[in-house]
Amino acid sequence: MQAIKVDESFYKVKEVRRLTDETFSLRLPKSRFRFHAGQHISLGIQGDYQSREYSIYSGENDEHLEVLVKEVKEGYFSPKLSHLKPGDWVEVNGPFGKFRIDEKKIKDHKFVFIASGTGIAPFRSMVRTYPELDYQLIHGVRYGHEAYDKEEYAPERHVLCTTGDKTGQVNGRLTKYLKKATFDKNTQFYLCGNSNMIFDALELLKNKGFDRDQIHCEVYF
Amino acid sequence: MSTIKKKVAFKTLGCRLNQYETDALVSDFDQAGYEVVDFKDAADVVVVNTCTVTNQSDQKSRNIISQAARNNQGSLVVVTGCMANNYKEKLEGQDKITYVVDNERKASIRQLVDAHFQGEILHPSNLEGDVFQFSTVDKSLHTRSSIKIQDGCDNFCTFCIIPKVRGRAVSRPLPEIVENVKNTLANGFKELVITGVNIGRYEWEDKRFEDVLEAILDVPGDFRVRISSLEPDGFGNRFYDLFKHPKLAPHLHLCLQSGSDKVLLRMRRMYAYSRFAEIVDRFRSQWPDFNFTTDLIVGFPGETEVDFQESIEAIRRFQFSHVHAFKYSVRKGTRAERMEDQVSEPVKTARSAELREASEQMREAYLKRFIGRVQTVLVEKIDSKGFASGYGEHYVPVRFKAKNCQKNTFQKVRIERLEGEGDNLELLGQLVED
Ligand SMILES: Cc1cc2nc3c(=O)[nH]c(=O)nc-3n(C[C@H](O)[C@H](O)[C@H](O)COP(=O)(O)OP(=O)(O)OC[C@H]3O[C@@H](n4cnc5c(N)ncnc54)[C@H](O)[C@@H]3O)c2cc1C
Ligand code: SF4
Numbered sequence: 100m101q102a103i104k105v106d107e108s109f110y111k112v113k114e115v116r117r118l119t120d121e122t123f124s125l126r127l128p129k130s131r132f133r134f135h136a137g138q139h140i141s142l143g144i145q146g147d148y149q150s151r152e153y154s155i156y157s158g159e160n161d162e163h164l165e166v167l168v169k170e171v172k173e174g175y176f177s178p179k180l181s182h183l184k185p186g187d188w189v190e191v192n193g194p195f196g197k198f199r200i201d202e203k204k205i206k207d208h209k210f211v212f213i214a215s216g217t218g219i220a221p222f223r224s225m226v227r228t229y230p231e232l233d234y235q236l237i238h239g240v241r242y243g244h245e246a247y248d249k250e251e252y253a254p255e256r257h258v259l260c261t262t263g264d265k266t267g268q269v270n271g272r273l274t275k276y277l278k279k280a281t282f283d284k285n286t287q288f289y290l291c292g293n294s295n296m297i298f299d300a301l302e303l304l305k306n307k308g309f310d311r312d313q314i315h316c317e318v319y320f
Numbered sequence: 321m322s323t324i325k326k327k328v329a330f331k332t333l334g335c336r337l338n339q340y341e342t343d344a345l346v347s348d349f350d351q352a353g354y355e356v357v358d359f360k361d362a363a364d365v366v367v368v369n370t371c372t373v374t375n376q377s378d379q380k381s382r383n384i385i386s387q388a389a390r391n392n393q394g395s396l397v398v399v400t401g402c403m404a405n406n407y408k409e410k411l412e413g414q415d416k417i418t419y420v421v422d423n424e425r426k427a428s429i430r431q432l433v434d435a436h437f438q439g440e441i442l443h444p445s446n447l448e449g450d451v452f453q454f455s456t457v458d459k460s461l462h463t464r465s466s467i468k469i470q471d472g473c474d475n476f477c478t479f480c481i482i483p484k485v486r487g488r489a490v491s492r493p494l495p496e497i498v499e500n501v502k503n504t505l506a507n508g509f510k511e512l513v514i515t516g517v518n519i520g521r522y523e524w525e526d527k528r529f530e531d532v533l534e535a536i537l538d539v540p541g542d543f544r545v546r547i548s549s550l551e552p553d554g555f556g557n558r559f560y561d562l563f564k565h566p567k568l569a570p571h572l573h574l575c576l577q578s579g580s581d582k583v584l585l586r587m588r589r590m591y592a593y594s595r596f597a598e599i600v601d602r603f604r605s606q607w608p609d610f611n612f613t614t615d616l617i618v619g620f621p622g623e624t625e626v627d628f629q630e631s632i633e634a635i636r637r638f639q640f641s642h643v644h645a646f647k648y649s650v651r652k653g654t655r656a657e658r659m660e661d662q663v664s665e666p667v668k669t670a671r672s673a674e675l676r677e678a679s680e681q682m683r684e685a686y687l688k689r690f691i692g693r694v695q696t697v698l699v700e701k702i703d704s705k706g707f708a709s710g711y712g713e714h715y716v717p718v719r720f721k722a723k724n725c726q727k728n729t730f731q732k733v734r735i736e737r738l739e740g741e742g743d744n745l746e747l748l749g750q751l752v753e754d
Contacts, residue, residue, distance in 0.1 A: 149653070150484070152476060192488075193474075193488075195474035195476065195483075195488060196476075197590075294582075294585040294586045298581065298582055298585050301581075311595060312554065316585070316590060318478075318588045
């Protein structure tokens with residue numbers, strides 16, 4: 100008889116890393132936690148009945164379990180997360196999801212990661228987990244300072260698209276870049292962030308002749 | 321236990337999985353010497369298996385719990401099911417409820433009740449937690465029995481509360497499933513329905529859904545297999561090939577939810593309309609009458625008239641023989657609850673009516689195809705006028721003059737005409753004499 104797995108557990112916040120005025124990362128001890136890069140967890144705060152999903156921002160072999168959170172001003176949960184301090188408890192459920200790299204494809208495929216805002220989170224995890232990955236990261240944000248942990252990506256692999264200032268390589272939405280870009284036939288595409296961006300990017304990729312099976316999506320909202 | 325049999329009554333709300341779990345509990349109590357009585361009758365124990373998928377189901381569950389307590393003052397009231405998971409503390413605080421048992425421990429309710437009558441008050445959290453512990457059903461009210469192969473889901477579709485109440489996906493070990501199938505067949509069942517929350521995601525050791533299906537089909541015996549409800553994930557060649565097996569019914573309930581790719585993305589459904597079409601087309605190219613039924617949500621936040629028309633178009637394009645349409649209702653605790661652009665109630669109502677009309681037209685057209693043809697019907701009921709009814713292998717409802725045939729047998733019936741209207745359409749036929 101298989102016993103049900105109890106996967107609820109509490110973790111103490113170790114560090115809160117402020118990345119911009121609105122965005123921060125939470126670092127939790129990772130010790131027992133196993134996951135695949137790209138997966139997400141569900142986070143709860145002690146004493147609060149609500150929970151939200153967050154992609155894992157750290158690599159599989161990193162010392163911490165880390166998530167990247169943007170505080171949504173009118174939101175319920177993210178403002179609460181932003182008040183957490185080291186030593187506070189959070190409840191972690193998971194890992195969940197199939198938004199993962201097929202390891203067999205790493206050797207002979209190119210990977211294109213397309214993210215809006217905090218949708219970059221699973222890609223940092225993938226890049227940190229698989230150093231040999233032949234990837235390109237296309238990140239759409241409003242302002243240049245939202246290129247979270249930009250220095251961790253090789254400059255030639257990182258395309259920043261900014262709509263609110265001119266600091267990105269591309270001034271405008273990431274779809275502007277996608278329209279002109281060319282990609283290898285055997286590319287694996289990973290799209291993550293808000294559904295409008297994903298919808299537009301999917302259309303562009305389909306029009307370029309890529310098959311839906313090559314395109315993987317993770318919708319945040 | 322004393323010589324006077326204790327009476328137990330059950331009430332089930334919600335999905336097929338819940339029905340299956342109640343059936344298994346009925347068997348368990350029956351075998352342990354309890355008398356199973358109707359929910360309307362007085363009982364010593366009342367078990368309410370709740371559902372919380374929509375706000376209406378919450379309300380219905382609450383009403384049933386109150387009714388159970390009112391009709392059986394002083395009896396044991398056990399509340400289980402998804403509501404027990406979602407509102408555990410609230411329910412535990414109510415005097416009229418004796419025990420609140422979460423889904424994980426549901427299979428141990430009989431032990432809890434036994435202990436209670438022996439003067440031992442257990443806290444449900446001390447019960448063994450195993451979602452697959454249910455014994456084989458032998459006294460079900462049906463001729464078909466469900467085989468539970470999987471529980472939980474972690475897709476987090478934005479309208480769905482299940483990942484929060486049923487927990488992450490767990491799969492039942494294949495040898496246990498085969499054992500369960502053999503026992504169920506030994507108990508006389510002729511149709512097995514493969515059930516779970518998201519069965520396509522079955523994963524146990526290196527076994528996947530196709531392996532389970534194949535193992536079940538390979539069990540000897542005179543029975544057929546139906547797949548309950550499936551997500552349109554990418555199926556491999558093997559999946560299609562399995563339908564060549566004579567025991568596997570040519571019917572799939574494939575959940576589309578919306579015909580608009582934009583809406584599908586906001587629902588966090590990870591397939592596109594074109595993928596769904598590929599699946600249907602591939603089946604129909606091989607089996608033109610393959611039966612597809614589906615779920616569609618009407619009035620999801622942000623659904624425009626254009627999006628909605630794409631759902632209507634999908635009904636026609638895929639010729640669903642049945643559409644389980646849900647008018648979207650804000651479900652507390654889901655992501656869609658917090659979405660902007662909620663669709664107004666009058667618009668949702670009007671769209672539901674239009675959708676119903678389209679789906680009834682397709683149902684009629686689909687059923688008509690069977691006139692003049694033969695279906696193998698599993699007899700579920702024979703009425704006082706001697707008419708037998710049941711479903712053909714395509715999951716079409718058939719009625720015919722019984723002529724010495726028994727309940728729970730397969731009968732070949734030539735279809736002659738279609739009767740009734742709307743949801744009550746039924747094919748009428750004649751027994752094919754050997
Ligand atoms: C699988 C999955 C993974 C996710 N991973 C992350 C992650 O890594 N980092 C993260 O910050 N969020 C992530 N989210 C979103 C997150 O779960 C919350 O929705 C978000 O933190 C806002 O919560 P809230 O209660 O404050 O507001 P909510 O009531 O949940 O949202 C209110 C509104 O805020 C907007 N919104 C939601 N999330 C964001 C966001 N990330 N950026 C900008 N606007 C947003 C939407 O318009 C939404 O309707 C993920 C969601 C899913 C489904
Ligand atoms: S697949 Fe989606 S709708 Fe089905 S149980 Fe999982 S979350 Fe709910």
